[in-house]
Amino acid sequence: MPRSHPPRHPDADAPIAGPARPAQRRWDLAALRRRLAIGLALSAMAILLVLPLVLIFTEALSKGLDIALEALAEPEAWSAIRLTLTVAAIAVPINAICGTAAAWCIGRFEFPGRALLTTLIDLPFSVSPVISGLVWVLLFGANGYFGAWLDRHDVRIVFALPGLVLATMFVTFPFVARSLISLMREQGAAEEEAALTLGANGWQIFVRVTLPNIFWAMLYGVLLCNARAMGEFGAVAVVSGHIRGQTLTMPLYVEALFNDYEWIGAFSVAALLSMLALVTLALRMLLEWRIERDRSAGV
Amino acid sequence: MSHRLTRRGALGAVLGMVAGGTARAADAAALLNVSYDPTRELYRDFNKAFVAQWKKSSGQTVAINQSHGGSGAQTRSVLDGLQADVVTLALAADIDALARRGLLATDWQTRLPNNASPYTSTIVFLVRKGNPKQIADWGDLTKPGVEVITPNPKTSGGARWNVLAALAWARRQPGATAETEEAYLRALFRQVPVLDTGARGSTTTFARRGLGDVLLAWENEAHLARKEFGETDFAIVTPSVSVLAEPPVAVVDSVADKRGTRTLAEAYLRHLYTAEGQDIAARNFYRPRDAAIAARHTSVFPTIAMATIEDFGGWDKAQAAYFADGGLFDRVFTPGK
Amino acid sequence: MMVEMRDLRKTFGAAAALDGLSLSVGKGEFLALLGPSGSGKTTLLRVLAGLEFVSSGSIAIGGRPIQDVPARERQIGLVFQHYALFRHMTVARNVAFGLEVRPKRNRPSAAAIRDRVAELLEMMEIGDLGGRYPDQISGGQRQRVALARALAVEPALLLLDEPFGALDAKVRRNLRVWLRALHDRMGLTSIFVTHDQAEALDMADRVAILRAGRIEQVDTPDAVSRHPANDFVREFMR
Numbered sequence: 065m066p067r068s069h070p071p072r073h074p075d076a077d078a079p080i081a082g083p084a085r086p087a088q089r090r091w092d093l094a095a096l097r098r099r100l101a102i103g104l105a106l107s108a109m110a111i112l113l114v115l116p117l118v119l120i121f122t123e124a125l126s127k128g129l130d131i132a133l134e135a136l137a138e139p140e141a142w143s144a145i146r147l148t149l150t151v152a153a154i155a156v157p158i159n160a161i162c163g164t165a166a167a168w169c170i171g172r173f174e175f176p177g178r179a180l181l182t183t184l185i186d187l188p189f190s191v192s193p194v195i196s197g198l199v200w201v202l203l204f205g206a207n208g209y210f211g212a213w214l215d216r217h218d219v220r221i222v223f224a225l226p227g228l229v230l231a232t233m234f235v236t237f238p239f240v241a242r243s244l245i246s247l248m249r250e251q252g253a254a255e256e257e258a259a260l261t262l263g264a265n266g267w268q269i270f271v272r273v274t275l276p277n278i279f280w281a282m283l284y285g286v287l288l289c290n291a292r293a294m295g296e297f298g299a300v301a302v303v304s305g306h307i308r309g310q311t312l313t314m315p316l317y318v319e320a321l322f323n324d325y326e327w328i329g330a331f332s333v334a335a336l337l338s339m340l341a342l343v344t345l346a347l348r349m350l351l352e353w354r355i356e357r358d359r360s361a362g363v
Numbered sequence: 364m365s366h367r368l369t370r371r372g373a374l375g376a377v378l379g380m381v382a383g384g385t386a387r388a389a390d391a392a393a394l395l396n397v398s399y400d401p402t403r404e405l406y407r408d409f410n411k412a413f414v415a416q417w418k419k420s421s422g423q424t425v426a427i428n429q430s431h432g433g434s435g436a437q438t439r440s441v442l443d444g445l446q447a448d449v450v451t452l453a454l455a456a457d458i459d460a461l462a463r464r465g466l467l468a469t470d471w472q473t474r475l476p477n478n479a480s481p482y483t484s485t486i487v488f489l490v491r492k493g494n495p496k497q498i499a500d501w502g503d504l505t506k507p508g509v510e511v512i513t514p515n516p517k518t519s520g521g522a523r524w525n526v527l528a529a530l531a532w533a534r535r536q537p538g539a540t541a542e543t544e545e546a547y548l549r550a551l552f553r554q555v556p557v558l559d560t561g562a563r564g565s566t567t568t569f570a571r572r573g574l575g576d577v578l579l580a581w582e583n584e585a586h587l588a589r590k591e592f593g594e595t596d597f598a599i600v601t602p603s604v605s606v607l608a609e610p611p612v613a614v615v616d617s618v619a620d621k622r623g624t625r626t627l628a629e630a631y632l633r634h635l636y637t638a639e640g641q642d643i644a645a646r647n648f649y650r651p652r653d654a655a656i657a658a659r660h661t662s663v664f665p666t667i668a669m670a671t672i673e674d675f676g677g678w679d680k681a682q683a684a685y686f687a688d689g690g691l692f693d694r695v696f697t698p699g700k
Numbered sequence: 701m702m703v704e705m706r707d708l709r710k711t712f713g714a715a716a717a718l719d720g721l722s723l724s725v726g727k728g729e730f731l732a733l734l735g736p737s738g739s740g741k742t743t744l745l746r747v748l749a750g751l752e753f754v755s756s757g758s759i760a761i762g763g764r765p766i767q768d769v770p771a772r773e774r775q776i777g778l779v780f781q782h783y784a785l786f787r788h789m790t791v792a793r794n795v796a797f798g799l800e801v802r803p804k805r806n807r808p809s810a811a812a813i814r815d816r817v818a819e820l821l822e823m824m825e826i827g828d829l830g831g832r833y834p835d836q837i838s839g840g841q842r843q844r845v846a847l848a849r850a851l852a853v854e855p856a857l858l859l860l861d862e863p864f865g866a867l868d869a870k871v872r873r874n875l876r877v878w879l880r881a882l883h884d885r886m887g888l889t890s891i892f893v894t895h896d897q898a899e900a901l902d903m904a905d906r907v908a909i910l911r912a913g914r915i916e917q918v919d920t921p922d923a924v925s926r927h928p929a930n931d932f933v934r935e936f937m938r
Binding site for chain 1: 749750771773776777778780784786788798801802849850853
């Protein structure tokens with residue numbers, strides 16, 4: 065990425081010409097250094113973040129838009145898109161509900177083991193995604209704890225949709241819970257208690273008081289959860305079985321295409337995933353602004 | 364209240380998933396072929412041909428599903444319950460591992476002709492246009508300034524064959540001893556700037572990223588790379604000595620019997636040995652077993668002196684001697700040099 | 701007696717927040733709970749509201765034992781120290797909340813709720829703030845909204861936790877007078893918590909002085925200041 069401007073000469077800003085006083089010079093040097101640091105950081109960011117993104121799109125479109133769209137219209141591509149959406153459609157709502165429930169317990173109540181539960185929620189973040197996938201193979205694989213029982217009843221968990229959903233759920237569980245815990249702790253239980261003394265029942269309190277207060281933060285968590293659910297590679301790679309047209313999610317399909325020397329296809333699907341990421345980013349900024357507003361409006 | 368909701372939602376989702384999973388398992392008009400990485404193109408063509416042939420001979424429409432990955436990883440998945448009706452892997456040792464766990468009969472290799480290996484392959488060199496470094500045989504690889512691309516033998520089956528082929532050549536040099544073999548291998552890996560984890564990764568490194576002067580590759584990969592990246596930009600050099608790799612195929616008894624797909628699965632594998640199957644293999648640059656078909660493709664498959672795995676005492680011995688921790692490869696290769 | 705508390709005990713872990721506390725409040729009375737922090741004032745209020753439950757002892761309101769009645773059925777108004785207004789609702793919706801969450805059969809019509817809210821806001825002298833959100837009004841105004849919200853359900857007993865704690869001195873003095881007048885005009889029975897003895901003496905019919913979960917003395921402001929029951933009360937009232 066081109067750097068927009070080289071750092072300007074320090075004197076360009078100095079209002080007075082003539083011999084610089086030592087203090088002035090020191091300040092100039094500091095400013096120069098600061099600008100250099102910022103310039104370096106921005107260049108690094110451009111190289112690390114923007115360049116790959118641009119590359120994905122240019123590669124995808126290198127043979128023209130119709131070829132790229134054609135690659136996306138392949139039955140296997142469709143199957144991968146459908147599978148990814150299905151997995152997200154199951155995993156994300158479940159995580160939204162469970163995550164909210166967990167955050168509510170942790171944010172509202174003091175109970176023994178609360179600290180442990182808080183740590184446990186973060187577990188998927190500290191575990192390698194490959195391990196997150198392997199857990200399910202160890203549990204539900206043919207040699208796993210429930211493998212024999214599942215096989216007798218002809219139920220397939222790993223190398224099928226349920227395994228993909230479980231692996232995705234595990235990896236993405238922390239997003240909703242984490243985005244809510246600190247907020248709920250900060251908000252405290254006073255509004256809910258007020259609603260209680262005014263005669264509201266549990267459901268009314270949740271829908272009318274709790275949910276509106278955490279709505280934007282929850283949406284934020286759901287957004288991140290969804291982005292990760294659709295983009296997850298490591299954990300689903302382990303439980304996928306890589307059956308083309310059946311258990312390949314979009315990220316796995318990108319890898320498969322790449323290994324097939326189908327560059328255009330690989331980059332087209334990758335571009336689609338990147339667009340999802342960009343939309344996520346935009347929505348995320350919007351939500352962050354909303355949440356900040358709500359937070360500062362705390363009464 | 365949210366707890367009740369959670370439980371109900373989760374239960375519904377699980378039931379839905381289980382129903383979906385069961386429905387899929389009961390679908391008998393489909394075969395799953397679990398294979399290794401370089402056979403993607405081969406089986407794409409072959410499956411099309413088999414589906415058409417099966418439709419003609421039995422009237423039944425079948426679907427062949429494919430799964431590709433590293434041979435070892437694929438073996439692991441089948442062990443863990445991936446419902447493979449047939450496996451078409453890189454090494455007999457991988458299918459033996461399945462047989463040891465009772466997934467198929469231990470005599471699987473006698474159930475089909477040619478050690479249950481319908482096609483073979485060997486290791487060749489892929490060089491750049493005009494062969495600028497004048498590489499003709501294994502001896503040229505260790506010349507100063509020659510960069511050699513190969514995947515990591517620790518992770519890639521193909522790379523192990525590369526090492527064995529190199530050893531086979533070194534072994535046939537005058538005055539060869541264990542020491543000269545090891546010295547040659549050390550000199551060879553000194554020329555390797557980067558080790559990818561798999562064969563496809565190395566091909567990409569060499570052909571797409573433009574690294575290195577010569578790629579040690581499967582014959583079929585080398586031809587495929589020329590097709591994909593430009594026939595004129597790359598040339599294949601056949602060394603004087605290489606190895607004979609016999610990728611085996613087998614029906615996974617436990618899965619085929621449970622799913623009732625045995626007849627279909629056996630017909631599928633037998634079709635690999637027919638004239639059509641052999642021709643498809645040859646057109647995808649796998650050496651056919653059928654002499655008549657092979658005769659039609661002699662320009663693609665020049666005669667090479669080939670060592671077999673038996674020359675190295677079989678896979679178990681070769682693995683322990685060369686590729687296990689502390690084996691020959693560990694001794695000759697120091698990463699990051 | 702309107703409210704009858706007998707031998708209330710409440711422990712958090714090893715510490716006793718209420719330690720055999722007994723207290724009666726008469727109908728129409730304005731009672732101040734006074735004491736240093738940690739003396740159990742707020743716990744007592746929360747126990748009365750049903751947000752905490754006592755370990756032992758009994759509470760009766762109008763002769764009906766309520767210690768096991770859930771908070772939402774107690775008909776007790778509670779004004780929180782920091783008001784706890786619903787931040788995402790307008791002032792009018794805040795006040796209407798207690799009426800809107802009633803089961804259908806005894807929920808007033810939408811129009812009736814609207815009228816009642818308007819009437820309450822008028823009474824609180826904030827009739828023009830109905831459409832505002834809590835973050836758009838001043839602290840004193842929030843206090844009045846919280847009060848209106850609590851009164852909307854016509855509670856048998858009104859509890860106020862440090863009602864003026866978050867306000868500046870001038871607003872405080874005005875509200876004091878106003879609140880006492882409102883109490884008398886509406887015929888309420890109120891208990892309010894404070895740690896400011898001047899405030900307690902100024903407003904209350906009777907003052908209860910708490911220490912470590914027990915009542916040290918309950919009496920009229922005059923009697924408490926003139927005849928403190930012990931050294932603690934004397935020290936505290938000074």
